[in-house]
Amino acid sequence: MMHQKILSGTLTALTDRDAHLRLDGLTKRYGDTDAVAALNLNVPKGELVALLGPSGCGKTTTLRMIAGLITPSGGRIVVGGSDITRMPVYKRDMGLVFQSYALFPHMTVAKNVAFGLEMRGVPKPEIERRVTEALAMVRLESLAGRKPRELSGGQQQRVALARALVIRPSILLLDEPLSNLDAKLRDEMRNEIRDIQQKLGITAVFVTHDQVEALSMCDKVVVMKGGKLEQVGTPVDVYERPETPFVASFVGRTNRLEGAARGDGTVSVGGATLRVPGRPNGPVEIMMRPHRVRLADVDASPAGEGTNRLDGRLTRVTFVGDLLQYHVDVNGAELIVEAASDHGRFFRAVGTPVTLSWRIEDTMVFRRAA
Numbered sequence: 528m529m530h531q532k533i534l535s536g537t538l539t540a541l542t543d544r545d546a547h548l549r550l551d552g553l554t555k556r557y558g559d560t561d562a563v564a565a566l567n568l569n570v571p572k573g574e575l576v577a578l579l580g581p582s583g584c585g586k587t588t589t590l591r592m593i594a595g596l597i598t599p600s601g602g603r604i605v606v607g608g609s610d611i612t613r614m615p616v617y618k619r620d621m622g623l624v625f626q627s628y629a630l631f632p633h634m635t636v637a638k639n640v641a642f643g644l645e646m647r648g649v650p651k652p653e654i655e656r657r658v659t660e661a662l663a664m665v666r667l668e669s670l671a672g673r674k675p676r677e678l679s680g681g682q683q684q685r686v687a688l689a690r691a692l693v694i695r696p697s698i699l700l701l702d703e704p705l706s707n708l709d710a711k712l713r714d715e716m717r718n719e720i721r722d723i724q725q726k727l728g729i730t731a732v733f734v735t736h737d738q739v740e741a742l743s744m745c746d747k748v749v750v751m752k753g754g755k756l757e758q759v760g761t762p763v764d765v766y767e768r769p770e771t772p773f774v775a776s777f778v779g780r781t782n783r784l785e786g787a788a789r790g791d792g793t794v795s796v797g798g799a800t801l802r803v804p805g806r807p808n809g810p811v812e813i814m815m816r817p818h819r820v821r822l823a824d825v826d827a828s829p830a831g832e833g834t835n836r837l838d839g840r841l842t843r844v845t846f847v848g849d850l851l852q853y854h855v856d857v858n859g860a861e862l863i864v865e866a867a868s869d870h871g872r873f874f875r876a877v878g879t880p881v882t883l884s885w886r887i888e889d890t891m892v893f894r895r896a897a
């Protein structure tokens with residue numbers, strides 16, 4: 528009894544110290560559906576965590592509950608060991624960047640950034656110093672006197688970021704901050720946000736439905752589906768070791784086949800036999816990443832050691848710049864192979880019989896309801 532108490536005390540202390548931000552069974556109910564259902568999450572100090580999931584899965588609702596803009600129906604929000612679930616927004620030490628920027632149109636860039644400090648009654652000389660510092664951080668010093676309508680989308684986005692950073696929040700909350708930017712600017716801003724977040728050692732939650740953003744910027748990825756957590760892990764974890772078919776197909780592209788596992792490490796798929804890691808039994812789905820599959824002329828020799836093989840027919844070739852996507856019909860199932868494009872030269876004509884091969888260890892296998 529005594530022993531147990533000490534042990535649980537130690538465990539609690541450990542979790543509190545490790546987690547800067549902790550969500551305990553956080554729930555938001557609208558009518559009879561849970562927009563967010565009993566979410567549990569620990570975010571250590573200085574980590575950038577992505578909430579990743581399809582539209583409507585509860586990302587914004589979660590972020591706004593953390594910020595204090597939406598009242599949870601249940602559960603707790605704990606920051607640095609203190610329960611802040613009922614704390615008003617303005618008392619929370621958090622910076623927010625909304626998807627829509629939400630800049631004040633009639634104020635200059637500098638005024639927009641200064642606003643939060645003025646509200647907090649910070650002395651004027653300090654406001655000036657900190658605004659200059661925040662604008663330098665996002666490389667906008669030279670545009671301090673402009674109005675938001677005189678800025679590009681990316682520049683407005685950076686003002687929104689400076690406005691959130693200037694109050695030196697202990698937690699930074701970002702809701703799809705890059706979704707309105709073009710591909711090149713998005714790349715730049717990704718690196719910029721990551722650099723600033725690391726330099727300041729700030730704890731941050733980053734909402735996105737873009738898997739590349741989540742994988743490339745964040746320490747941890749939280750994959751959500753229907754208000755619930757599907758998987759939490761490092762970018763490599765969720766990409767290489769997805770725990771559910773949903774995670775596999777949402778975090779990266781996948782090919783999918785259905786089959787019947789025999790319990791001996793083999794799966795019957797149509798007329799073919801594939802080998803899989805482990806010894807699953809019964810109905811399964813099999814997935815593999817398009818870039819891990821090789822395409823070759825039809826090969827009559829047996830599959831090599833450690834590889835799976837299927838024969839099919841090329842139905843379409845798509846040129847996507849750096850990649851070629853080959854669509855292959857395998858017994859009625861369409862599989863995709865991606866390969867580096869060799870100066871736009873296509874491999875074989877549509878209609879050609881081809882062989883697909885990939886490593887057994889690159890074969891993801893999931894149990895499927897019969």
Ligand SMILES: Nc1ncnc2c1ncn2[C@@H]1O[C@H](COP(=O)(O)OP(=O)(O)OP(=O)(O)O)[C@@H](O)[C@H]1O
Binds near residue numbers: 587
């Ligand atoms: N005020 C509300 N009343 C009723 N339902 C709501 C309300 N706000 C959100 N919802 C519902 O809750 C669910 C989660 O919404 P949320 O905005 O958190 O999704 P999201 O993951 O941010 O999606 P998106 O990627 O489209 O921004 C959705 O099904 C949405 O329709």
Ligand SMILES: [Mg+2]
Binds near residue numbers: 586587588
């Ligand atoms: Mg949203």
